[in-house]
Amino acid sequence: MKTREGRIYGENVTIREENVKAFWAQRAALSGDTKSTLLGNHGGGDLSKMQNERDNTVFRECVGEGVQRIIEFGCGNGRWGELLKDIVESYSGIDFTPEYLDQARRLFEGDGRFRFSEGALTGLPEDFIRAGAPYTVGICAGCVMYLNDDEAEAFYRDVARLPIYSLFLKESASTMEKRLTLVDFPSKELHADYNVVYRMPSEYEAFFRKNLPDFRIERKDWLYPQESGIWAETNSYYWHLSRM
Numbered sequence: 001m002k003t004r005e006g007r008i009y010g011e012n013v014t015i016r017e018e019n020v021k022a023f024w025a026q027r028a029a030l031s032g033d034t035k036s037t038l039l040g041n042h043g044g045g046d047l048s049k050m051q052n053e054r055d056n057t058v059f060r061e062c063v064g065e066g067v068q069r070i071i072e073f074g075c076g077n078g079r080w081g082e083l084l085k086d087i088v089e090s091y092s093g094i095d096f097t098p099e100y101l102d103q104a105r106r107l108f109e110g111d112g113r114f115r116f117s118e119g120a121l122t123g124l125p126e127d128f129i130r131a132g133a134p135y136t137v138g139i140c141a142g143c144v145m146y147l148n149d150d151e152a153e154a155f156y157r158d159v160a161r162l163p164i165y166s167l168f169l170k171e172s173a174s175t176m177e178k179r180l181t182l183v184d185f186p187s188k189e190l191h192a193d194y195n196v197v198y199r200m201p202s203e204y205e206a207f208f209r210k211n212l213p214d215f216r217i218e219r220k221d222w223l224y225p226q227e228s229g230i231w232a233e234t235n236s237y238y239w240h241l242s243r244m
């Protein structure tokens, strides 16, 4: 059922990778701020501060304070690398937006622990990944929401084959009893339109059961305080999984 232009409730509809890519290229060109990959900051500057603090706290509660060998799928401009740099033994980041990778490389220039590669979740750069393996934790935050269901399942299947011990996954999800897909939704600030699938957490968990069968969920929950009322129909949801 399509209720308002570009907002589709309940149905499984397809979004196009080239439109997602165009959006992120434009977004990346806007700012070099490491917090700029966080969307929905119409609540003011304190919102990205709260999100960064909460992401950092919950990650450390799940994964611990020990040093980590990290791989991040859809790393953007290196926001997670920045949050976690005191516990990074090595960090490998992959993203399909070259402008973000340039920003990330500048941020960690001269720090040999950090390496970045261009690549899509739908075609991971295996040589780059294998060269930095094994990893204690794989992060994917706010990226699978830009994939269609078949692509999302293929991505998790690829992740399952990699030498990664645990996963910290976070996606903007629907707080309703149905998914919401934005198809070519007019962006207020950019010329490129926004495309995203806000799935229910249960839909992600069905993907995990099927495609990450060797992993079990250690902890999961909504990430940000729902009572803040910032997002009417969505909120971030996170899962910490470890290989059995």
Ligand SMILES: C[S@@+](CC[C@H](N)C(=O)[O-])C[C@H]1O[C@@H](n2cnc3c(N)ncnc32)[C@H](O)[C@@H]1O
Residues within 6 Å of the ligand: 017, 020, 024, 037, 038, 039, 073, 074, 075, 076, 077, 079, 080, 094, 095, 096, 097, 100, 119, 120, 121, 122, 140, 141, 142, 143, 146, 147
């Ligand atoms: C919301 S940002 C999140 C960035 C980072 N994970 C963070 O939490 O700060 C989404 C990122 O996903 C990347 N992205 C989206 N779809 C992708 C795909 N199919 N392959 C690789 N990167 C993708 C975008 O370029 C962007 O950097």
